[in-house]
Amino acid sequence: LASGAASRVRRLIHNLRPAEIAHVLESIPKDPRIILWELVDPDDRGEVLLHVGDEVRSGLIKEMEAGELVALTENLDTDDLADLLQDLPGTVIHEVLRSMDLQNRHRLESVLSYSEDTAGGLMNVDTITVRADVSLDVVLRYLRLRGNLPDLTDSLMVVDRNDRYLGLLPLSSLLTTDPELSVAEVMVRDVEGIPAETTAVQVAKLFEDRDLISAPVIDQNGRLLGRITIDDVVDVIRDEADHSLMSMAGLNEEGDIFAPVFASTRRRSIWLGINLMTALLASWVIGLFEATLQQIVALAVLMPIVASMGGIAGSQTLTIVIRGLALNQIGKSNSRLLMTKELAVGALNGILWSVVVAVIAALWFQSAQVGIIIGAAIIINLAFAALAGFGIPLMLQRMGIDPALAGSVLLTTVTDVIGFLAFLGLGTIFLL
Amino acid sequence: LASGAASRVRRLIHNLRPAEIAHVLESIPKDPRIILWELVDPDDRGEVLLHVGDEVRSGLIKEMEAGELVALTENLDTDDLADLLQDLPGTVIHEVLRSMDLQNRHRLESVLSYSEDTAGGLMNVDTITVRADVSLDVVLRYLRLRGNLPDLTDSLMVVDRNDRYLGLLPLSSLLTTDPELSVAEVMVRDVEGIPAETTAVQVAKLFEDRDLISAPVIDQNGRLLGRITIDDVVDVIRDEADHSLMSMAGLNEEGDIFAPVFASTRRRSIWLGINLMTALLASWVIGLFEATLQQIVALAVLMPIVASMGGIAGSQTLTIVIRGLALNQIGKSNSRLLMTKELAVGALNGILWSVVVAVIAALWFQSAQVGIIIGAAIIINLAFAALAGFGIPLMLQRMGIDPALAGSVLLTTVTDVIGFLAFLGLGTIFLL
Incomplete structure (x- = not known):
């Protein structure tokens, strides 16, 4: 940037609040981000760093010298300083603690002794x-x-x-x-x-x-x-x-939307790899019925419908349960009732759509038997989808695993496997 | 409930805040909900109604008489009264307005003249x-x-x-x-x-x-x-x-998790119906290749992998873009750059996983050709998934349609159709 432009930009950001500057920094790619960062008023920098996501923050910290980092901690509340400190290099932390007076250091230590995700980690100590x-x-x-x-x-x-x-x-x-x-x-x-x-x-x-x-x-x-x-x-x-x-999409809410391509690729590829295992399992189930498929190709054409209907119905139940758990709406006393309800909804929707799909399939392939088989498979899969959509997040929570993260992969595994197994299994028994 | 139990419960809820009572009401099924509602202190009822979801609210309002409804509006702030009024029967609204003094009626009318989703609809008029x-x-x-x-x-x-x-x-x-x-x-x-x-x-x-x-x-x-x-x-x-x-799961955030089974079934069945059209379209694409599938059954076994990898990769991009739009992080100036990035991530992950899947498929079916074809199909599908995951929400927003609601169905349509088309198309050309 030319020096005239720089001073114009500087004036522009000077009128923004730290959270707004953070917002701008997150919305631009890395190189202009660092140029812009240099133009942020040193007094605001601490606050700005607090408002950007973890990934953007560590990128900016890497660009700064120790002295600058110590300086930007000076205007912060204790709770904010405690949050930030954990991301700073060891030498800087040492320097910051040394520069504080005794009272403030005690206060900071009291906040630091609690995890960031607790009341102690959230608190300010500047109380009257x-x-x-x-x-x-x-x-x-x-x-x-x-x-x-x-x-x-x-x-x-x-x-x-x-x-x-x-x-x-x-x-x-x-x-x-x-x-x-x-x-x-x-x-x-x-x-x-x-x-x-x-x-x-x-x-x-x-x-x-x-x-x-x-x-x-x-x-x-x-x-x-x-x-x-x-x-x-x-x-x-x-x-x-x-x-x-x-x-639910295997992403991290602290991620930088302009993270370098390689970093994003690596992170997301893990999720694709996990999902590949699900897909391979489903393919293996299909492979069990190779002989059937060779004789009745209609089954190959129709099988994605069974899996997909199960996946959609299951993900509705899953989302309701994940949200209910997060809001504390679901507990021991009502979970059985809710499961009965979800099963009933799954069964009713299963009956409704199995009839529709059965008619379409029967007309398409001129075979009442194909229609009846896909209808039955959909009813079976929607019932399992309701059970899985309900049971998986509860089970994960009990195991201490985040239901939002692992729930959808597990659910898809169930609805794919059950869907293919039911449809191709029934086809093998009744059509061969 | 026995009368002793009733008075115990009454004392118990008396110690809860309106939002907490609302929370309890939302977590129990309809019949006990109405019994509990009768035990809520009449002075708290207005506040409680404001804190429950739309569906639970209208259920409770239906159970009350006009006089009771007028009474519960008396303790409310103007903005809250304005929200609630829209859910009350016409005769009750008339009665409420008649019972207010002139100044308060003017204030209420000023709030009512703005939509609920604007600053005017959110405001209180009790300002000093x-x-x-x-x-x-x-x-x-x-x-x-x-x-x-x-x-x-x-x-x-x-x-x-x-x-x-x-x-x-x-x-x-x-x-x-x-x-x-x-x-x-x-x-x-x-x-x-x-x-x-x-x-x-x-x-x-x-x-x-x-x-x-x-x-x-x-x-x-x-x-x-x-x-x-x-x-x-x-x-x-x-x-x-x-x-x-x-x-994203076709659900309404104001819904009642204990809504009657028939009401829930009806609402969710619409979503299943919309998704059925996607699945049918995918089946139709597969049906175009019936002859190929009959000869090379390996393609039927492997085809869900291609569609599923595309769906997962696309939904990651979709989620990032939907969140970026909601947080105003994505605008004209950076959208092109973000698209390039998402395409690059899609391409890299495509190359990575296509190699893995190609090796697995080639070994499984003892055919290098099958491996090469599924690898190529995955690269093609992941590239389209990135484009669709990026373009669909932006397009929907421009059309005034909620990207969170319609985005995932449209995305799945694209990744299924392109996935099957690429894989079975390449199979037909090179394997027959």
Whole structure:
């Protein structure tokens, strides 16, 4: 870029928020991305890095020198710094920790001791705490003295002398209640502290259900560790949803859409390889019926219909169950009922479409027998598809495997194998 | 339920938030759902109805009498009331409007005049406005006089005498700044008003990028209409993500997982019917090669592999593009580059896996020719799969059709037809 253009671009990005700059960086290929990155205001760089996907982030970090990396950590919240730190080279981490004052280092260490996917990993430690026994007037004077509040502060945290969490003091109550009252009289007690080990997904559910903006995080002894704010929860919700969608196609939601061709090829080829095994298994089943196919070629023509109808019906059940599990809608008490329902839907749709396909096949090949056989095979396959679409994700979850990732391959294996086996098997028995 | 059990359950649900009750209602079948619904505190019913999916909601509304329905609208915010109103019977709507005072009716009408999926449809009208020329001290005294603030109020809206939006006055500034200063000196000017016609998805993007808790909604003349709060935005984000996932299996994200069997069967059978047409088209293509298949039965055994590899590779590209479009990552300027990349990945994976499959097929059927033909067919199909996975969603979007809904059927049609055509066509030319 010419230097005139560079300064124009610099001015342009200066008007964007970090998340928006991150968005632009993710939407362009690697070379212009690095040029643009150089033009981002150094003060914004830390925030921008937090908003790009893992893959883009590590690419940008690789381009920077240690000194620059240390500098960009300076403006970050503790929770954000904790996230970023894990991606930085060891020497830089050392440098960052050394440059912090003792209090901040302790705070950072407290966040780092929890996994990124838990309440402890999501929390900020820049919490303003007050005691229950002081009056609102004291709090008001303290805040005015302090001069500013951390971002997204909608309430102060009320703690006892041992730092144990007692309740929330909303800013709106501070503004609308008689200042003579004590904090204890005004504070909200029904927002419970979130244990630091709570998973991020559960935290998100809590925020959604209770319309929270921020919530306290506590340790096993009820001591206040920090607070989680809605902006981080929104990221969790977005990631979680992306994860189901991308996993079902064997993709990673943190991937870079402009990743180098070789890297993308390698990652996706693993998925193709796994699916090839499914396809080979299906072919092997077909191969068992070579003699039949040689005599009745109509079976070869029609067999993809049986497998495909099973695959589609099964993937509907699978998607419902995967989403139900993610939203915690499916538990022990209702899973049996849901299975009965899915089986009934599968059976009814099986009967309906088997009749349609049977008529088409019978007319096409002028054989009532071919029609009856494909009809029966479809009913069988749709029943198995419902069972598999329901059972596979539950089984995977129990085994600790992500149902969104492995579910669709396993399902296709079942519907292909059962579909070909039923159709060609019935054909061999009744048509030869 | 015995009356003792009923009162226990009633106490139990009394401790749950409306969103949590909604969650329970969605997780149980219809009959117990109605029994449980009767036990929900009448004051909570409006909120609960807002949190269940469309289908569960209309089922519950059908069970209630007009008087009960009017009563449950009384505790709702205007934006929520506007959402709910559209599902109520005409006589109830009339009654609700008649029971409101003039100011509230005007507010409701202003929300109702915008579509549910726009900033206008998402907004609340319970906004607290202040003038720019008064001092903070006046504002503080006004708030204390008022006694409480609407939920999720993190800032007041600053307007001029014509109600035109000027900026935000955060509660935190009110608490930390010198009360002698004027509103104009303290207010935040860089949060722009959101035009009421902005789509909900764009609003969500704005909230995510700027970490907002609430934002002003304005009309064409810049006049303040209301405010959007983060809780409604979180719902938009959740729905949007669910929508992509569910649509790809031909499902509706508002559906009831315990919908009656017949209703579910009908809805899903449409999707099976559409997919049957794809399968029939594929069978028709195979049928063109009946003579070939009769002579070389190996082709019948192997042909599903070609179609399946194309389907998997294509669905990866499709998912990336559908997500990229939803996140606005793909535009005119980079789409060509992305297509080149996807084609390159498709070609490389095609070459890689075609070799693997060719070797397996050649060994299996003791024929180098069969191996070469299936390899070539896979390369051809993966290239078309990349093109289709990329082009179909872009084309659908341009036509105003939801790519998540129609994309996968169209893609499978392409990969099946091209796969069978390439493999059986090459087989006919070179093996007969």
